[in-house]
Ligand code: AMP
């Protein structure tokens with residue numbers, strides 16, 4: 001407990017000095033900086049090699065803090081009370097006079113916000129005087145980090161500090177929901193689509209601005225080696241990611257789950273991709289994942305991870 005507290009203080013020290021710190025969240029690790037500071041947020045883009053046009057998600061402790069920067073309505077409050085804190089991100093209207101750095105929003109009038117659930121990160125937000133802009137803690141287009149070690153593998157000594165909060169529980173990024181104009185899910189994520197859709201208006205008013213997620217390019221979450229999906233029989237030379245138990249034991253078999261547990265598959269996906277890449281496998285094949293519930297998100301990530309161009 002003591003070490004945690006001093007680590008939180010250490011993280012706060014760097015963040016107060018406009019440096020970036022990696023933080024644990026229930027989805028994946030984030031590369032965080034003071035969202036009100038142009039100097040601090042610029043460092044995120046440099047470290048991640050992220051295009052400036054790809055805006056960042058801002059992490060808040062609570063509603064009172066959020067209200068300083070965003071316009072909110074009843075619809076948002078309904079979703080907030082059902083899912084927050086948790087793995088859901090909202091695109092909202094930025095308030096006039098908000099101190100959010102233009103780097104964060106790419107000068108847009110909308111902002112993506114979320115309320116992380118991880119205890120350490122909540123404690124950290126409590127002692128800071130600003131919200132944290134934090135995209136996933138990985139080099140752009142690569143696999144997200146789910147442990148401190150992953151973050152170190154991505155950035156080495158280029159970042160000052162990683163707040164170690166153990167392995168991320170969800171293992172997949174948040175679900176992004178647009179609430180400006182037409183309400184819709186912009187990115188599949190850790191909460192199943194149908195659980196959120198129940199709360200969204202259908203055929204609702206058209207937005208003046210078309211809201212998209214700029215960062216969701218075709219190549220994303222990539223292990224950097226070829227991947228084949230929906231495979232029954234792997235080649236001997238490739239790593240085979242499985243979701244149910246097989247009789248034979250092969251050195252190239254890696255289990256995401258032994259009983260098709262989708263939550264477990266989600267939790268193990270990025271870590272396993274990293275492990276097989278580091279073991280030196282030159283390609284990866286993956287067993288078919290049922291395309292229902294959180295399986296839809298897993299397949300979305302796998303499709304992008306398998307894209308080469
Ligand atoms: P990550 O970099 O993994 O944290 O993903 C953040 C995602 O949030 C990216 O795909 C961004 O494009 C998206 N995002 C951030 N701000 C906005 C915004 N104002 N409108 C729509 N999407 C956004």
Ligand code: MG
Pocket residue numbers: 135136144
């Ligand atoms: Mg990312």
